[in-house]
Amino acid sequence: SDYYDLKRLNPSYVVWFGPGDRMDLPAxxxxxxxxxxxxxxxxxxxxxxxxxxxxxxxxxxxxxxxxxxxxxxxxxxxxxxxxxxxxxxxxxxxxxxxxxxxxxxxxxxxxxxxxxxxxxxxxxxxxxxxxxxxxxxxxGTWYPMGGMFRIVEGMVALARELGVRFEMEQEVSSIYVPNGRAKSVTTRQGREFQADVVVGS
Structure with missing residues (x-):
């Protein structure tokens, strides 16, 4: 990967069938x-x-x-x-x-x-x-060296390269939806962000 290092695990994983009864799945x-x-x-x-x-x-x-x-x-x-x-x-x-x-x-x-x-x-x-x-x-089963958060960091790095701007710690208080289509979001801090697409999850 361009953003983090992946290592193939061996065994891929271990399945436990009961106490002391395991199966290591080889890579x-x-x-x-x-x-x-x-x-x-x-x-x-x-x-x-x-x-x-x-x-x-x-x-x-x-x-x-x-x-x-x-x-x-x-x-x-x-x-x-x-x-x-x-x-x-x-x-x-x-x-x-x-x-x-x-x-x-x-x-x-x-x-x-x-x-x-x-x-x-x-x-x-x-x-x-x-x-x-x-x-x-x-x-195979692959693990990002440094932990799963490396994937998040990689996605953020790529997004920034593509021109995405992140606004952290901005709690959304409302979404403006005129005529059934979301147009903007307003934060508790009173900031408004216009958007072509709004994803609320």
Whole structure:
């Protein structure tokens, strides 16, 4: 990165199944396959298949979903997306998909747990989200040296380079919204800021 240093973690992370029962997820793919084989003979081949499918979902997901502004459902009525619906496994649950390939309960839990970050269960989450497994197992877990705040500092530095001016410690007291469109914000200090776009969160 131009703004902070990233280091790939090894192990990528540790999963605890209970007291003294842990699984360290290696960053190296060969070591990861060996770990799977230790728990379920023949599962390395299944893991390769699983991640190959997940790589396709990741590519389509990043290129066709993530970078669209989501202004309208019509954005997703694209023939490339529509023809990929079954390959993306939009109508199969993550739980069913994982269990069709693996039998070992620890491996199943390991592969299902990333969807919990979506606030959902594997039974109610489309298998499309195995793209999260591809991201963490194939692309790796990376840590910004100096801590997570380095990412914030990097974003601020880039924004300033692009001409953004920051006003710190300005508590907004009101947003002026004539005709249903926000035009300006006023702070408790009595300052008014005109804006083309107002994001209130």
């Amino acid at each position: 190296n793919m060969e070591a990861l396959e060996q770990l799977f084989e230790q728990h379920e003979p023949g599962s390395a081949v299944q893991l390769r298949k699983f991640l190959h499918e997940a790589a396709y979902k990741y590519e389509v997901g990043m290129n066709e979903f993530v970078h669209k502004p989501s202004d309208s459902i019509r954005e997703f009525a694209d023939w490339r997306i529509l023809t990929s619906m079954f390959r993306l496994q939009m109508f199969t649950s993550m739980s069913k998909h994982v269990r069709s390939l693996f039998k070992n309960e620890k491996l199943i839990k390991l592969l299902e747990f990333p969807v919990l970050f979506l606030g959902a269960t594997p039974q109610k989450t489309p298998a499309l989200y195995s793209l999260m497994n591809y991201a963490d197992m194939a692309l």
